Amino acid sequence: MSVAQPKNRAPRYGLWALAVMAAGAVIVFVWIVAGPRPTDFAGGQRVALEDYRGEDPSGVPPELKAASAIERGQYLARAADCVACHTAQDGRPFSGGRAFVLPFGTLYSTNITPDPDSGIGRYSDADFLNALRRGIGRTGAHLYPAMPYASYTYMTDADALAIKAYLFSLKPARAQLPRNTLAFPFNLRQLMLVWSALFNADKRFEPRVDRGSQWNRGAYLVEALEHCGECHTPRNLLQALDNRRKFAGTVQAGWWAYNITADRASGLGAWSDADIAQYLSRGHADGHGTATGPMGEAVDASLMHLTQADIAAIVTYVRSVPAAASADLPQVNDKLSASPPGAGVSASVDPLGKAVYEGACASCHGWSGASPVNAFATLTGARALNDPSATNVVQVILSGAQRQPAAGGANMPAFGAAYSDYEIASVANYVTARFGVASSVSAAEVATLRGEE
Numbered sequence: 001m002s003v004a005q006p007k008n009r010a011p012r013y014g015l016w017a018l019a020v021m022a023a024g025a026v027i028v029f030v031w032i033v034a035g036p037r038p039t040d041f042a043g044g045q046r047v048a049l050e051d052y053r054g055e056d057p058s059g060v061p062p063e064l065k066a067a068s069a070i071e072r073g074q075y076l077a078r079a080a081d082c083v084a085c086h087t088a089q090d091g092r093p094f095s096g097g098r099a100f101v102l103p104f105g106t107l108y109s110t111n112i113t114p115d116p117d118s119g120i121g122r123y124s125d126a127d128f129l130n131a132l133r134r135g136i137g138r139t140g141a142h143l144y145p146a147m148p149y150a151s152y153t154y155m156t157d158a159d160a161l162a163i164k165a166y167l168f169s170l171k172p173a174r175a176q177l178p179r180n181t182l183a184f185p186f187n188l189r190q191l192m193l194v195w196s197a198l199f200n201a202d203k204r205f206e207p208r209v210d211r212g213s214q215w216n217r218g219a220y221l222v223e224a225l226e227h228c229g230e231c232h233t234p235r236n237l238l239q240a241l242d243n244r245r246k247f248a249g250t251v252q253a254g255w256w257a258y259n260i261t262a263d264r265a266s267g268l269g270a271w272s273d274a275d276i277a278q279y280l281s282r283g284h285a286d287g288h289g290t291a292t293g294p295m296g297e298a299v300d301a302s303l304m305h306l307t308q309a310d311i312a313a314i315v316t317y318v319r320s321v322p323a324a325a326s327a328d329l330p331q332v333n334d335k336l337s338a339s340p341p342g343a344g345v346s347a348s349v350d351p352l353g354k355a356v357y358e359g360a361c362a363s364c365h366g367w368s369g370a371s372p373v374n375a376f377a378t379l380t381g382a383r384a385l386n387d388p389s390a391t392n393v394v395q396v397i398l399s400g401a402q403r404q405p406a407a408g409g410a411n412m413p414a415f416g417a418a419y420s421d422y423e424i425a426s427v428a429n430y431v432t433a434r435f436g437v438a439s440s441v442s443a444a445e446v447a448t449l450r451g452e453e
Contacts, residue, residue: 032236033198036243038151038223041322044210049156052207057216058156058224061307073166076159079225079310080152081302082167084294086112095119095173100146101253101451105182107146115172128164129157135196142192145239150196151227154205154220199240218317221310226302228318231257231294248324254449255293256391258383259326260318266329268318276315281308283403286375287334289382292401292412293392300403328388333436334381336368345433353430356423360415361431369435376403377412385436390428394441394449397424421446 039046049058059065060072067075077083086109088097096111096119114121120128120138127138135142135149143149152160185191196202205224207216222228229241234250236242249259249266259267268276275285283291283299291299303311339345341354341362357365364373369380379385384392400414415424421443428446432439 032238032240035236035240036246037201038154038229038241038243038246039208039219040243041246042208042211042219042320044208046206046208048206049204052209054207054209054216055213057207057213057220058159058205060162061310063307069162069165070169071166073162073164073169075305076225077163077166078302078305079221080155080163081226081298082112082163084297084301085109085147092173092175094167094170095175097175097177099178102146102182104186105180107144107180107182108178109146111173111175111177112167113170113173113175114168115174118175118177119172120167121172123164125161125164129160132160132163134202135192135200142189142196144189144192145195145199148227148230150200150240151223151230152225153200153202154224156204159225195238195240198238212316214313214316215320217310218313218315221306221314222317226298226314228260232260245324247318247321249326249329251391253294254391255295255395256384256387256389257295258387259324259329261321261324262319263323263325265331266326267323269323270332273312273315273319276318277308277311280314281306281311284376286378287381288332289378289384290376290401292384292396293399296401296403329383330386330388330437332381332383332386336370336380337434338368339434341367345430346438349429349433349438350426352423353426353428356419356427357430360418361427364412365431379431379435382436385432388432388437388439390432390439390441391449393428393432393439394424394446397428398446398450416450421450 049056060067060075064072064075083093085098086096087093088095088099091097094111094113096109098109100107100109111119113119116122123131123138130136131138131143131149133149133153133155135145135147137143180187205220208219229243229247231252232247232249233241233243234245234248247260247267249257251257261267262269264270271285271288275288279285279288279291280299280303282304283296290296341358345354364371364377365379366372369378371377371379384390384396387393396412397419398414398416401412403411419427424446425441425443428441429439
């Protein structure tokens with residue numbers, strides 16, 4: 001008598017597992033792609049700009065309405081912060097060559113002076129609009145989203161072409177730029193076609209009818225021109241902005257772009273409107289610290305040139321973004337240190353840090369956290385000193401803080417060449433422990449940040 005053998009069910013179970021994995025991948029993909037657009041948090045009804053019955057939120061402020069296209073374009077180009085990305089260190093403005101060090105290689109910005117061969121001198125109006133808002137160059141090559149065309153896409157034709165008029169008024173600069181060094185498959189520009197189809201709305205700004213004119217003006221400035229989300233909003237797995245965590249902060253190019261939501265502990269919830277306005281227009285807010293790195297650059301090249309009405313509109317809009325807590329950023333310690341220089345710091349902090357601080361830092365920054373020289377050098381209350389990673393503290397020590405004189409701040413020299421990775425880690429840990437929230441930066445982490453300068 002024969003006994004029936006059980007059937008082998010392993011292949012069937014394997015197919016089920018593959019099906020579940022595929023379904024999970026589809027769900028994750030849809031979750032990423034179907035994320036909210038920049039102003040979706042506001043709710044209410046939005047309409048096309050031409051159908052909006054309120055004050056036009058686009059264009060230049062009233063003081064410049066009668067100005068020439070070039071003058072209007074200059075204001076808008078500053079609001080869009082074009083010069084920051086398209087100027088190499090010690091290079092000619094707008095001639096490109098600035099390096100963007102990414103996890104998968106290095107990109108170099110393009111020349112946007114009107115040079116016909118190495119710049120944009122042969123760009124028609126249609127070419128310029130395609131590049132600015134769709135990420136497609138004159139030859140049809142797709143641009144990488146380091147160029148924030150997914151934000152600039154909300155810009156109106158009139159504003160985009162005013163910027164073009166300004167750029168074409170500049171003296172042409174012939175520039176031989178380095179080649180991008182991106183690893184495979186990121187060096188395939190054709191992939192940007194797919195990325196753009198998924199994440200570039202390719203729509204113009206739409207006002208919210210139930211919001212005031214100041215809010216809509218602020219939304220246009222923040223989302224279409226200043227593109228604040230490109231730095232302050234975390235990115236998803238496909239490197240598009242994750243607006244479910246809008247303005248919650250993230251690391252960009254080796255610097256923390258901090259939380260600017262209404263969260264009181266890790267964002268701007270404890271700041272007054274005047275604090276935020278002062279920080280935007282001067283790069284410093286008393287009791288809250290000074291803008292350095294990319295944010296300091298944004299203030300000097302862009303924000304400080306805006307009218308106070310436009311700054312106020314930005315404040316109104318940013319204030320309306322819902323709070324999103326950043327668990328890795330604790331409550332800011334804003335108390336001056338009353339401890340003598342040799343006290344008030346854990347014994348676990350290498351005393352070398354105090355020695356370096358005493359020799360290189362104390363004369364400007366002081367021992368209490370309040371600078372005896374310039375308010376911009378006051379350490380107390382600064383988010384960077386209250387970030388346990390101390391990322392921006394290390395970056396400032398390495399590369400310094402060069403501010404425009406018009407902002408009113410004093411420049412800090414770069415100490416990267418003067419001190420070793422271990423010395424910089426030691427002094428970073430000392431200043432955070434004394435004036436903020438203690439960090440534990442290692443020499444290896446400093447070495448990594450050196451490579452991202």
